[in-house]
Amino acid sequence: MSLPHFPILRWGEPYESLDVETVVHFATGEELCQVSQANPGLIARDMRQAHRARQALRAIPCDELCRRLGTAAGLFIKSTLPLGSARQSPEDFVRCQSATTGLPEHMCRFNMEKLHYVLTNLDAILGSLTRGLDRGILTRGYGEERGVMRSMQANSPVLGMVLPSNSPGTHGLWLPVPALQIGLVLKPGPLEPWTPFRMAQAFFEAGLPRESIGLYPGGAEVGMAVVNHVPRTMIFGSKTTVEQYRGNPAVQVHGPGFSKIILGDDCVDEWEKYLDLMVDSIALNGGRGCINCSGIWVSRHSREIAEALAQRLGPVAPLPPDDPKAPLAAFTIAAQAEGINGMIENALAESGVEDVTAKYRGGERLVREQRCAYLRPTIVHCDSPKRSLANTEFMFPFAAVVECPQSDVLKAIGDTLVCTVISNDEAFRCAVVDATNIDRLNLGAVPTTRLNWLQPHEGNIISFLYRERALQSG
Amino acid sequence: MTADVSATTAAPRTTEDARRALDAHLREIVRWHFSPETGTPFWLDWAKRTGIDPIARVKIVDDLLVFPNFADESLRSEPLERWVPAAYKGRPFTIFETGGTTGMPKQRIGWEDYKTDYEQFSATLRDADFPRNGYWLMMGPTGPRRLRLAIEHLANYRGCSCFFVDLDPRWVKKLISSKQFDQAKAYMEHVVDQAVTILTHRRVNALFTTPKLLEALAEKISIPDAGIRGVFCGGTTMEPQYTRFLVEEVLEGRTKFVPTYGNTLMGLACHKPLTPEDRYSITYYAPQPRAMLRVVDPDHPEHVVEYGQWGRVELTTLTKEFFMPRFLERDEAIRRRPCDLYPWDGVGEVRPFGASKTTIVEGVY
Numbered sequence: 001m002s003l004p005h006f007p008i009l010r011w012g013e014p015y016e017s018l019d020v021e022t023v024v025h026f027a028t029g030e031e032l033c034q035v036s037q038a039n040p041g042l043i044a045r046d047m048r049q050a051h052r053a054r055q056a057l058r059a060i061p062c063d064e065l066c067r068r069l070g071t072a073a074g075l076f077i078k079s080t081l082p083l084g085s086a087r088q089s090p091e092d093f094v095r096c097q098s099a100t101t102g103l104p105e106h107m108c109r110f111n112m113e114k115l116h117y118v119l120t121n122l123d124a125i126l127g128s129l130t131r132g133l134d135r136g137i138l139t140r141g142y143g144e145e146r147g148v149m150r151s152m153q154a155n156s157p158v159l160g161m162v163l164p165s166n167s168p169g170t171h172g173l174w175l176p177v178p179a180l181q182i183g184l185v186l187k188p189g190p191l192e193p194w195t196p197f198r199m200a201q202a203f204f205e206a207g208l209p210r211e212s213i214g215l216y217p218g219g220a221e222v223g224m225a226v227v228n229h230v231p232r233t234m235i236f237g238s239k240t241t242v243e244q245y246r247g248n249p250a251v252q253v254h255g256p257g258f259s260k261i262i263l264g265d266d267c268v269d270e271w272e273k274y275l276d277l278m279v280d281s282i283a284l285n286g287g288r289g290c291i292n293c294s295g296i297w298v299s300r301h302s303r304e305i306a307e308a309l310a311q312r313l314g315p316v317a318p319l320p321p322d323d324p325k326a327p328l329a330a331f332t333i334a335a336q337a338e339g340i341n342g343m344i345e346n347a348l349a350e351s352g353v354e355d356v357t358a359k360y361r362g363g364e365r366l367v368r369e370q371r372c373a374y375l376r377p378t379i380v381h382c383d384s385p386k387r388s389l390a391n392t393e394f395m396f397p398f399a400a401v402v403e404c405p406q407s408d409v410l411k412a413i414g415d416t417l418v419c420t421v422i423s424n425d426e427a428f429r430c431a432v433v434d435a436t437n438i439d440r441l442n443l444g445a446v447p448t449t450r451l452n453w454l455q456p457h458e459g460n461i462i463s464f465l466y467r468e469r470a471l472q473s474g
Numbered sequence: 475m476t477a478d479v480s481a482t483t484a485a486p487r488t489t490e491d492a493r494r495a496l497d498a499h500l501r502e503i504v505r506w507h508f509s510p511e512t513g514t515p516f517w518l519d520w521a522k523r524t525g526i527d528p529i530a531r532v533k534i535v536d537d538l539l540v541f542p543n544f545a546d547e548s549l550r551s552e553p554l555e556r557w558v559p560a561a562y563k564g565r566p567f568t569i570f571e572t573g574g575t576t577g578m579p580k581q582r583i584g585w586e587d588y589k590t591d592y593e594q595f596s597a598t599l600r601d602a603d604f605p606r607n608g609y610w611l612m613m614g615p616t617g618p619r620r621l622r623l624a625i626e627h628l629a630n631y632r633g634c635s636c637f638f639v640d641l642d643p644r645w646v647k648k649l650i651s652s653k654q655f656d657q658a659k660a661y662m663e664h665v666v667d668q669a670v671t672i673l674t675h676r677r678v679n680a681l682f683t684t685p686k687l688l689e690a691l692a693e694k695i696s697i698p699d700a701g702i703r704g705v706f707c708g709g710t711t712m713e714p715q716y717t718r719f720l721v722e723e724v725l726e727g728r729t730k731f732v733p734t735y736g737n738t739l740m741g742l743a744c745h746k747p748l749t750p751e752d753r754y755s756i757t758y759y760a761p762q763p764r765a766m767l768r769v770v771d772p773d774h775p776e777h778v779v780e781y782g783q784w785g786r787v788e789l790t791t792l793t794k795e796f797f798m799p800r801f802l803e804r805d806e807a808i809r810r811r812p813c814d815l816y817p818w819d820g821v822g823e824v825r826p827f828g829a830s831k832t833t834i835v836e837g838v839y
Contacts, residue, residue, distance in 0.1 A: 018753055019715040039716050041689050045723055 005084040006035045006193050006217065009200060010046050011053065012210025021217075023191060025099040026332035026372045027321070032096055033084075035193050038216040040225035043185070046214055047158075047229045053183025054157035056209035062135035065179045065208070066122040072199070072206035073119030077112055081201040093198055095322075100191045101166060102330030102372060104321045107285055111168040115199070118172045118453055122179050128454035129176075129462050138181060142471045151471035158183035158214070159465060160230030162223040163196065165189030166329075166395065167288055170236060170254070171199065173457065178203065182465050183212040187226050191332060193217055227251060232465060252464050256393040257290030257417030259448040262297045262432075264423025265406045271301050272308070274422060274445060278399075279312050281420065281448040283377060286329035287397030291418050291440075293448045294393040295400050297385075302403035306356040306381040313377035313397060314360025318367055328396065330372040337373035340394050341366040344378065347392075352383040356401075385412040410435045417458065418448040492762060492817040497534045499763035500792060504532045507797040512561040516552060517797060535766070538790060539776055541799035546739075549580040557583050559794065570620035570738045573643055579618070582738050587764075587795045588620050591741035592628040594761060595734075598744050599632075603704035603730035608679030610636040613669040613687050614709065615643045620738045625682050637676065639668040641687065666690045673700045684709035685716065689724055698728035708734040708742075711825040714754040721754070734758070735824050739798060740765045740789050746813050746820065755823055758807075759816035765791045767821050769809035775802060778819075781809050787821055803827070 003022070007014035017036035024031050057065065075081060080089045088096070094112070098105045118125065126135070133152070137143040142151040159182050161174045166189070177184055188196045200213050216222055227233050227250075234252045235241065242255035261278055263271055281293035296305060319326040331337035344365070348355055355365075357379045367374040377397035382390040390402045391414055404412050410431055413419070420442040421432045429443060439458055442448065451457070486492040507517045508528050521528060531540050554569065562585060570588075571579040610629040616622035616638055629636035641662075649658040669691055672678065681702050683691065688707055691697065697705070705725060712720070712733055721731050735758040736742035743758035743765075760767040769785040771777045779785035787803040806829065807821035 017715050018718055019713065037715070039719050041716075041719050041724070044689075044693060 003031055004033045004086045004088070006033060006197050007084060008036045008038050008042065008217065009213060009215035010042065011049060011214055012200075012204065012212070015042075021190070023100050023193065026102045026191075026330055027099075027369065029371055030099075032099055033193070035190075035217045038218040038222050040218070040221050043214075043216055043222065043225040044229050047185075049211075050157045050183065050185075050230075053209075053212045053214075054154065054181060056211050057178060057181040057183060058139055060181075060209075062126075062138060062179055062181060063123075065181065066126070068206045068208055069119050069122055069175070069179055069203070072202040072208070073116045075202040075205050076119070076199055077116045079202070079205075081198055081205065083197065083201075088198065093194055097168060097192065097194045098321045100194070100332070101168065102321070102332045103166075103168065103286060103288075104319070104323065104326030104329065106324050106326065107329070108168065110285065111171075114169055115172055115175060115195070118175045121453065122176055125176055125453050126179060129456060129460055138466065149471055149473070151469050152466045153469055154182060155465055155467055156182065156231035158185050158230060158232075160185045160187070160226040160233030162187045162226050162233065162235040163189045163192070164236040165191035165332075167236075168192060168195050169285065169289060171195050172453070173234065173254075173461070175199070176461065177465070178208055178212060180462070180465060183214070185214045185216065185226055185230050187216050187218065187223050190217070190219075234464075252459055254290065254458055257292070258295070258391060258393050258413075258415060259291055259293050259418035260295040260297055260413055260416050261293050261420045261448065262409055262413070262422070264421065264425050264428050265299050266425045266428075267422045268298050268301055271298070271305050275305075275308055275312070277420075277445055277447050278305070278309060282309070282379075282399045283313060283316070283327065283397040284447070284449045286327070287377070288329055288395045289449065290393075291449050291451060292397070293399055293418075293420075295391060295402055295413070297402050297404050297409050297413060299404065299406050299409075302383075302401045303381055306354075306379050306401040309399070309401065310356040310360050310379040313379060314357040315362065316377050316397070317363070318374040318376070328374050328376070330369075330374055331395075332372055334368060334371070334373040337366060337375050337396075338368075340375060340396070344380075344389070344394070344398075347387075347389045348380070350387055350389075353387045353389055354381045355379075356381050410437070413437065415439075418442065420444075420446055420448050486817055489812050489817045492812070493535070496763040496766060496818070500535060500538070501533060503792040503794065503797055504528045506561075506794050507559065510560070512559055512794075514557060514559045514797065516548070516556045519556075538799050543775055543788070544798050544801040546580055546801060549582060549739075550578045554581065554583050557796070562795065568620075568623065569618065571618040572738045573615070573647075580738070582620070582796060584620070584795050587741065587793050588624045589627050589631075590793075591761060591764070592624045593631055594764075595742050595744065596628055596631050599704065599706075599732065600730070603732070604632065604680045604706070605703060607633040608703075609634050609677060610680045610682065611639070611669060611672055611678045612636055613639040613665065613681065613683040613691070614641050616640040617642065621682075621736075624742075629680070637672050637678065639665055639672065641665045641684075662687070662690055666694060670694050673702070677701055680704050680706065682706045682708075685712055685720060686710060688720060692724040696726065697724065698726050702729050704730040704732060706732045706734060708736055711829070712756055713823065713825070714756075717748075717756055718754040721748075735821070737803075739796075739801065740767075740791055743767065743821070744816070746815060757810040757813070757820040757822040758824065759813070759818065759820045760789075762816070762818050764793050765789060766818070768819065769807050769821055770802075772806075772827075775800070779809050781811050784808055786827055787824065 007016050019037040020034045022031050023033050080087045094105050094108045097108045159177050186196045236254045242253045245251040245253045316327050318328045365376050375396040380389050380400045382400050382402045385404045390400050416438050418440040419438040486495050506512045507514045567583040570582050612625045626636045733745045733756050734742050741761050743760045746757045768778050768788045770788045772786040787805040787807050789801045789803050791798040804827050805824050806827045807824040810820035810822040812818050
């Protein structure tokens with residue numbers, strides 16, 4: 001039987017490349033699909049027609065687009081949809097996504113539900129992100145609201161997305177975009193073509209204009225072409241990538257999160273009450289995400305907390321991806337896991353740092369399999385914020401429990417995507433609210449992984465895509 | 475002076491004919507470079523030093539194995555006079571340089587070779603695509619490169635003249651290597667803008683450029699609408715999908731695309747005209763017998779690989795001006811079968827050596 005083939009979608013039209021990559025099962029090497037590879041020039045040429053994507057979407061009222069996207073949500077999660085020349089059921093989708101990304105199947109299902117949630121709650125999400133803006137203003141570009149003229153100008157007819165291979169949950173970020181009457185130029189991660197293609201098919205079947213979506217699988221140079229040619233692009237990368245594009249208004253980079261939990265001096269003595277919250281924040285969804293907690297910061301009890309976390313997480317070991325309790329995602333490139341393990345081992349040589357999980361693990365952190373590898377959860381204790389592992393993030397359940405006086409903590413934590421602060425000390429809460437190095441702030445016992453989609457994530461997508469400007473009429 | 479027979483011999487029709495013609499030409503060139511009356515100091519000294527008599531030993535192509543792989547370092551280190559055949563002594567020569575990035579470039583001297591090569595190449599071009607008496611534009615590396623004079627000669631030979639827009643590939647490579655991508659982009663725009671100016675104000679029918687510059691030019695103007703009927707292109711890797719993109723989209727299926735593979739040391743290898751069965755996979759054929767290409771096992775370069783297999787490109791240049799046996803190019807390719815038009819081995823899908831294992835900076839050249 002021939003493998004399913006993902007074509008390039010050029011404003012919705014399939015285009016089969018002469019350059020084709022075969023994507024294989026991470027554990028068995030079984031060939032699963034073929035993916036047409038774009039050459040960068042295709043993007044440059046297609047971007048000449050990008051205005052048509054917005055034109056087509058603008059012809060449909062925002063509310064109607066929200067309704068159609070809601071229909072797409074149902075199709076995405078329940079229907080058998082086209083997959084190249086074949087068709088794919090939701091269960092096949094889960095199996096395939098797991099097989100190429102290394103994510104356990106139950107986590108793939110969870111991510112599907114997350115995407116479904118976003119699409120079925122677009123009204124509320126957009127209402128919140130636009131602060132209740134009359135969406136007709138997005139369509140017309142201007143209009144009166146409460147007697148005041150407001151004008152919203154699209155910064156780009158389309159949003160470019162250079163997507164990762166290892167985190168299917170991130171697709172939630174681009175799902176609201178067509179409802180804002182902005183088209184999409186998607187560059188899927190090499191190992192995760194499944195979600196963008198399936199979602200595009202669901203969009204088409206739900207009545208979104210085909211010409212509103214471009215999909216360009218390919219190598220890093222294709223990602224660069226998207227960044228270079230699309231006026232607004234969202235990318236995912238390392239700390240270096242974040243630095244590279246800092247201050248570039250055309251590129252929104254989603255890098256490591258360095259998300260943290262801080263227990264204030266007034267609550268830290270009751271740390272046991274928050275143990276489940278800490279475990280969930282560290283390990284949920286395989287501990288891969290930027291919203292997973294990588295640091296617990298406290299002024300005392302750090303060693304007891306580390307011990308308790310290590311006791312809970314240390315014994316966690318890999319299970320087959322179809323096991324409904326599989327807790328860990330595989331590293332499909334074993335060398336990546338080996339590299340991370342080596343880095344951790346080197347950093348553990350520093351005094352004041354201890355791998356507390358080691359004694360509860362009953363084996364090595366690195367589990368090598370024939371074609372992949374796993375890293376088992378690791379909790380390290382750092383006696384000071386100065387230790388190199390105190391502020392690090394890895395793509396598996398890893399966290400440092402760091403002892404740090406409350407008076408220093410907000411400076412010491414550095415850039416933090418999600419910060420859960422458990423404290424009733426008003427002065428400290430005030431300081432936390434003012435800390436500009438914290439992006440998403442959870443005040444109280446909220447796991448770092450619990451995202452409220454009605455809140456902006458690493459910048460409001462509305463202000464990335466639209467410019468509020470003055471408009472007067474005579 | 476003896477005429478260069480290779481330029482006038484009728485094209486062979488079968489692989490056997492081609493092989494016989496190549497063997498005969500090889501014997502003549504070896505005799506020329508290794509005879510005291512006509513020979514080249516570098517090669518005469520080599521024969522003396524090694525005790526090998528190539529005139530006696532080299533009768534057919536397989537006998538070229540008496541020579542080791544040519545060390546191109548000698549093109550940097552040897553005084554230029556050491557490459558002057560006795561028969562050319564006293565005639566001023568032209569100095570051509572290879573790409574180069576930093577340090578001393580490789581240099582090849584020459585007299586008429588580039589003219590002969592490009593006159594032969596001219597015969598492969600259709601007048602409908604590259605009109606006689608039509609102006610040419612060269613947008614690419616000029617400076618000390620053979621290509622600059624060669625393209626001008628080609629234009630002249632076909633009855634007209636050539637405009638030039640220079641691109642310094644050494645500078646581009648430096649910019650890319652030092653990650654100054656913005657500067658590289660700005661320089662490329664500067665080059666392309668100049669070409670657009672020429673094409674806007676002058677009537678030009680034929681263009682030589684590199685693939686990347688061609689793509690960048692098409693971002694600014696429609697190449698067929700600008701009056702360009704044929705594009706002769708070379709310089710970097712052209713994989714099938716990229717070739718298809720150039721033909722179908724950059725040239726809009728309306729301008730003839732003629733890819734070539736060449737360099738200062740070889741001359742110009744022509745491509746077999748593409749057919750649907752080729753699926754845009756380009757095969758080049760050396761300008762035999764003046765140069766021959768083999769695809770060899772990188773670990774055992776004395777052996778060619780099987781047809782359809784990847785290997786390293788090995789070049790032997792066989793003219794009276796320049797003899798260079800078994801030089802291992804920094805390219806790899808698929809060994810392809812002879813075709814009707816060129817009844818000798820071809821090299822397919824040429825790309826930088828090691829490209830399958832690592833990313834190689836090619837810049838715009």
